[in-house]
Amino acid sequence: MLESLPCRRMQNRQDLITLWLMRWLAAMIVLLLILLVILLCKLALPAISKFGLGFILSDTWNPITEEFGAFPFIIGTLITSFMALLMAAPLSVSVALFICEICPKQLGRLLGTFVEMIAAVPSIVFGLWGIFSLAPWVQNVVTPFLKNTLGFLPFFQGPSYGIGVLTASLILSIMITPTICTFCREVFNTIPSQTKEAALALGATRFEMIKIAILKPSYSGMIAGIVLGLGRALGETMAVAMVIGNTSRLSLSIFAPGSTMASVIANEYAEASNAIHLASLGYIALLLLAITLIINSFARFIIWKWTPKI
Amino acid sequence: MKMILVLGLWVMSLSLGAVTKINGAGATFPYPIYSKWFSEYHKLKGDIQFNYQSIGSGGGIQQLLQQTVDFGASDAPMSDEDLKKASWPVLHIPTVIGSVAIVYNLDGVPNNLKISSKVLTDIFIGKIVKWNDEALKKLNPQINLPDKDILVVTRADGSGTTAIFTDYLSKISSEWKNKVGNGKTVSWPAGIGGKGNEGVTAVVQKTQGSIGYVELAYALTNKLNIFSLENLDKVFVTPSVEGTSLAAASLSDKEYLGDLRLSLVNASGKQAYPISAFTYILLPVKQNNAENKEVRNFLLWALTKGQQFAPELHYAALPKKLSDSLIKKIKALKD
Numbered sequence: 177m178l179e180s181l182p183c184r185r186m187q188n189r190q191d192l193i194t195l196w197l198m199r200w201l202a203a204m205i206v207l208l209l210i211l212l213v214i215l216l217c218k219l220a221l222p223a224i225s226k227f228g229l230g231f232i233l234s235d236t237w238n239p240i241t242e243e244f245g246a247f248p249f250i251i252g253t254l255i256t257s258f259m260a261l262l263m264a265a266p267l268s269v270s271v272a273l274f275i276c277e278i279c280p281k282q283l284g285r286l287l288g289t290f291v292e293m294i295a296a297v298p299s300i301v302f303g304l305w306g307i308f309s310l311a312p313w314v315q316n317v318v319t320p321f322l323k324n325t326l327g328f329l330p331f332f333q334g335p336s337y338g339i340g341v342l343t344a345s346l347i348l349s350i351m352i353t354p355t356i357c358t359f360c361r362e363v364f365n366t367i368p369s370q371t372k373e374a375a376l377a378l379g380a381t382r383f384e385m386i387k388i389a390i391l392k393p394s395y396s397g398m399i400a401g402i403v404l405g406l407g408r409a410l411g412e413t414m415a416v417a418m419v420i421g422n423t424s425r426l427s428l429s430i431f432a433p434g435s436t437m438a439s440v441i442a443n444e445y446a447e448a449s450n451a452i453h454l455a456s457l458g459y460i461a462l463l464l465l466a467i468t469l470i471i472n473s474f475a476r477f478i479i480w481k482w483t484p485k486i
Numbered sequence: 487m488k489m490i491l492v493l494g495l496w497v498m499s500l501s502l503g504a505v506t507k508i509n510g511a512g513a514t515f516p517y518p519i520y521s522k523w524f525s526e527y528h529k530l531k532g533d534i535q536f537n538y539q540s541i542g543s544g545g546g547i548q549q550l551l552q553q554t555v556d557f558g559a560s561d562a563p564m565s566d567e568d569l570k571k572a573s574w575p576v577l578h579i580p581t582v583i584g585s586v587a588i589v590y591n592l593d594g595v596p597n598n599l600k601i602s603s604k605v606l607t608d609i610f611i612g613k614i615v616k617w618n619d620e621a622l623k624k625l626n627p628q629i630n631l632p633d634k635d636i637l638v639v640t641r642a643d644g645s646g647t648t649a650i651f652t653d654y655l656s657k658i659s660s661e662w663k664n665k666v667g668n669g670k671t672v673s674w675p676a677g678i679g680g681k682g683n684e685g686v687t688a689v690v691q692k693t694q695g696s697i698g699y700v701e702l703a704y705a706l707t708n709k710l711n712i713f714s715l716e717n718l719d720k721v722f723v724t725p726s727v728e729g730t731s732l733a734a735a736s737l738s739d740k741e742y743l744g745d746l747r748l749s750l751v752n753a754s755g756k757q758a759y760p761i762s763a764f765t766y767i768l769l770p771v772k773q774n775n776a777e778n779k780e781v782r783n784f785l786l787w788a789l790t791k792g793q794q795f796a797p798e799l800h801y802a803a804l805p806k807k808l809s810d811s812l813i814k815k816i817k818a819l820k821d
Contacts, residue, residue, distance in 0.1 A: 240667035307688045315693075337637050337693055339678050422642030422679030433678040439642075443681060447544045447644025447670045 216465065219458030222451060231459060237424035237440075239449070244456035246463055248424045252434040253464070256341060256416065257409040259430070260348035265402050268353045272360035277386060288361060295354035303418030306347045311338030311419060314346065319431055336431035337421070344420040344434070348412055352405035359401030363394045396479040403475035410468055413438040437464040505532075508777050508784075511539040512546020512559030515646050515701060516765045519582055519799050520559070523792050527784055534780055543646050544670070550576070550768055556777040558768035561646025562670070563747035575771045577819075578746050579785055579812060580764035582793075582801040585730040586651050587705035588713040588761075590697045591690050592617060594632065595711075598724050600625045602716040603752075603760070607659040609697060610638055611666070612676030617695060638677025639689045639698030644670040647683065650763040651699045654751040699761075702730070703800035717760045718752050729759035730802035742811045762802070771819060782816050789813055 217224075223231065227244060234245025271291060275284040315338030326332045336342075367390055375389040376382075391398075413436075421433020422443060437460050448454045510520075517540040524536035541549070543560035550558030551571050563578055588606065590599070605621045608614040614621060618631040641648045652668035666672050680686035683704045690698045690710060702725050705712050714722040723729050733753040741748060750762045767785065772778045789812055793803040804812070 236673075238673035239671045240669050240673065304688075307685070307692060312692055335635060337678060337696075339680075339689060339693075417642065417681050418685060422681070423674065423677070443643040443679075444671050446542045449544055449644070449670055453671075 213462075213465070216458055216462045220455055220462050223455035223459040226452065227456075227459075231456070232463065235424070235426055239444070239453050242450065242452050244452070244459075246437070246456075246460050248426050249435050249437040249440050249460060250463065250467070251426065252341070252420070253410060253436040253438070253467070255430075255434070256345045256348055256420070256436055257406055259341075259345035260352060260409045261402065261406055263345070263349035264353045264356060264405060267349075268356035268401075268405070269360055269398060271353070272357045272364060273386060273390070275357075276361055276364040277390065288358075291354050291357050293354075294350065295358075299351065299412060299415040300418075302347055302351060303415040306343060306415060306419040307339070310346060311343050314338050314340075314343045318342070330428045331430050334427065334429035334431055337433070339419055339421045339433060340431050341420060341434045342430045344416045344436075345430075347415050347419055348409045351412060351415065352408050355408055356401045356405040359404055360394070360398055363397030363401065364390055366397075367393060396482045399475060399478050399482070403472060406471060406475075407468060410464070410471070411438055413442045417442050437461075437467075505535050506776060506780055507535050507537060508557070508780055509537050509539075509555045510546075510557045510559060510767075510781075511541050511549040511555045512768070513543045513561045513646060513765055514540040515543075515561050515584055516559065516582060516801070518703070519796060519801050522795050522799065523784075523788050526792070526795065527787060530787070534784070536784075542644075544644070546768070550770065557770070557781050559766065560768060561763065561765050562649050563766060564768065572770065577769040577771060577815070578766045579769055579789075579816070580734075580746055580804060580808070581767050581785075581788060582765060582796050582803065583730050583734055583750065583762055584650075584765055584801055585702045585725050585733075585759050585762040586647055586654075586699050587702045587710075587725045588697065588699050588715060589687075589690055589705050589710040590713065591693060591711060592632070592634070592695060595629060597711045598714045599629065599711070600716070600722045601713045603654075603658040606713075606715070607655055607662050609636055610640075610655065610674075610676065611659075611662060612638070634695040637693055637696040638674070639686050639693070639696050640674045640677050640679050641683075641686060641699075642679030642681050645682075646670065646763075646765075647699065647701055648672065650751065650761060653749055653763075654761045657749075657752050702727075706800055715760060717758055718754045719756050719758075721756055723757060723759050725759045725761075727797045727800060727802045729757050730762045731805060732758040733760070733762035734764070734802075734808060735805045737808070742808055769816075782819060785816055786813055789816075 223244065227234070231244065231246055232250065233247050234243075235247040236243045236245050237248065238244075275288050279287065315336050319336040322332045371393075372385055372389045375385040380388065416436055417439035420435060420439060422435050422439060423433045424435055424440075427434070441457050441461055444453070445457050448457060517538070520538055524538060528535060538559075543562055546558040546560050547564055547568055549555045551568065553573065561584075564576060569576060588601065601622070602625060605614060605625065608621070615636055617634045617636055623631055649668065649670045652666065652672050655666070656663040656668040666675060678689070680689045680698070683700045686698045686700050687704050687708050687710065690696045691708065700710070704710075705725070712724060714724045717723050732755045733750045736753045736755045736758060737748075746764065746766075750764060752760045753762065769781060769785065770778065789804065789809040793809065796803045
């Protein structure tokens with residue numbers, strides 16, 4: 177009864193065509209994802225049947241002896257992405273707050289444009305900048321500082337060549353800042369000025385007003401923005417491949433070179449010489465997709481849990 | 487007026503139709519010389535147009551097997567397994583010879599330090615980790631080598647350059663052969679990986695104490711410091727176009743006439759540079775095929791007149807004896 181109601185209204189042929197067109201296009205998106213997963217599974221099948229789930233925890237990657245394991249790449253991906261997030265999230269939220277609340281409107285708009293322009297810089301340019309400017313700076317300035325202050329921790333020991341996990345994380349943090357910042361700005365802008373004025377009228381200082389009237393209601397939105405940034409960091413390939421040092425040897429130190437799932441695929445896919453090597457790279461791609469999906473669903477869960485229920 | 491326009495269009499379509507398009511795909515390493523050749527050849531023969539995709543050696547072989555191209559190009563010869571998959575016999579035609587330079591960056595040390603094959607292996611395997619190691623000092627007694635860490639820089643992406651370099655290391659050291667092996671991608675025991683020749687070049691340029699391997703052209707155009715490497719005859723040779731050519735001159739007559747799927751590394755000859763290799767055009771042997779015939783004509787030109795363009799682009803020309811025997815081989819195919 178309820179379903180037939182909108183149909184009857186749609187006497188117009190145009191409406192019907194549009195409806196079906198939209199339905200098909202929407203279904204296409206779902207279909208695309210499913211086909212992608214099927215294709216990846218097909219590609220990865222020889223590796224899945226040969227190595228099984230042990231692939232995830234094995235840390236040997238040797239194309240000559242045809243032994244493959246994804247562990248170093250999974251760790252590399254997670255470490256670089258979360259370190260990038262740790263640096264980018266507070267920065268992006270503060271920049272968004274500054275633009276929305278503190279600086280004059282005109283200047284804010286200009287600043288916002290500049291932040292967004294970072295997103296338009298191609299990742300290969302970031303990579304080149306990383307090799308020629310950031311890496312020497314990390315080697316000569318950041319590393320000695322970290323070694324002097326936190327050198328007693330195993331994460332901050334060992335030689336630094338500038339190229340490594342730390343540099344890759346720094347590059348990633350810059351690359352995901354505009355994503356998070358823009359998202360947070362949109363969220364902060366949705367807060368009605370009455371709420372802010374009410375907070376101020378109750379005697380809140382500016383800091384308290386930001387805390388109770390802006391940050392608190394925006395919590396789930398901010399998380400969504402941060403996860404969006406994380407998604408970009410997990411998949412970022414070119415810039416990371418250029419500065420991370422690309423080795424499958426594991427190390428505790430953040431100065432040491434490492435490798436991410438995306439970077440190893442980009443590096444080795446074009447010249448992978450035998451079938452099992454190709455299949456293993458496909459397996460890694462499948463795992464990367466799985467990790468991204470898990471993290472995204474986790475974020476959805478947080479948003480769902482924190483959104484006030486009406 | 488309209489007539490003229492129609493006539494003009496007709497003439498244009500005629501001339502367009504007469505152009506033979508030849509598709510090739512493969513190695514990135516010889517791309518600069520191939521594109522030079524294609525443009526020079528087009529000047530001579532306006533009706534032949536080459537389209538070459540430099541997608542990598544592995545890709546070149548794949549495309550050839552799938553019959554999407556008229557010829558393939560590869561730095562490494564095809565494996566027996568791949569040759570069996572091909573629908574026709576495939577000829578390996580070496581076009582030029584390339585070499586891999588060992589480069590370094592160390593302040594206060596002159597260019598062309600000497601290095602032996604043993605020391606080179608020990609550095610890349612991670613046994614020698616300091617620049618003032620006794621073994622290096624012994625080879626360079628006059629030079630004051632600093633107490634600095636060696637940073638090994640390798641290629642992270644699969645590449646023909648890595649294949650040639652590891653082929654060399656495997657040939658001179660059984661330890662390397664057993665521990666690491668040779669191929670386009672290997673599991674490096676030490677160091678960090680840069681992406682592409684340009685990536686390795688950039689890291690070496692930017693990092694004090696680094697040592698890496700790149701194609702000769704990259705080392706020369708970026709003015710990197712290059713090691714003089716000890717060859718089979720115990721002579722220290724700085725890589726050059728001439729030394730690279732000499733590596734192929736040492737082949738025997740029997741090898742010249744064979745299928746040429748052979749490695750040139752560690753060749754004998756007083757001035758031969760030991761890390762050299764052919765780059766090949768993979769020519770399917772098809773009869774009665776217009777494109778295939780044009781590829782053969784092009785190869786005949788490339789092996790004679792074309793060779794003069796090689797040195798300016800830092801590739802070594804083939805020894806005359808070899809190109810002569812190749813030309814005979816190609817002419818024998820004529821239908």
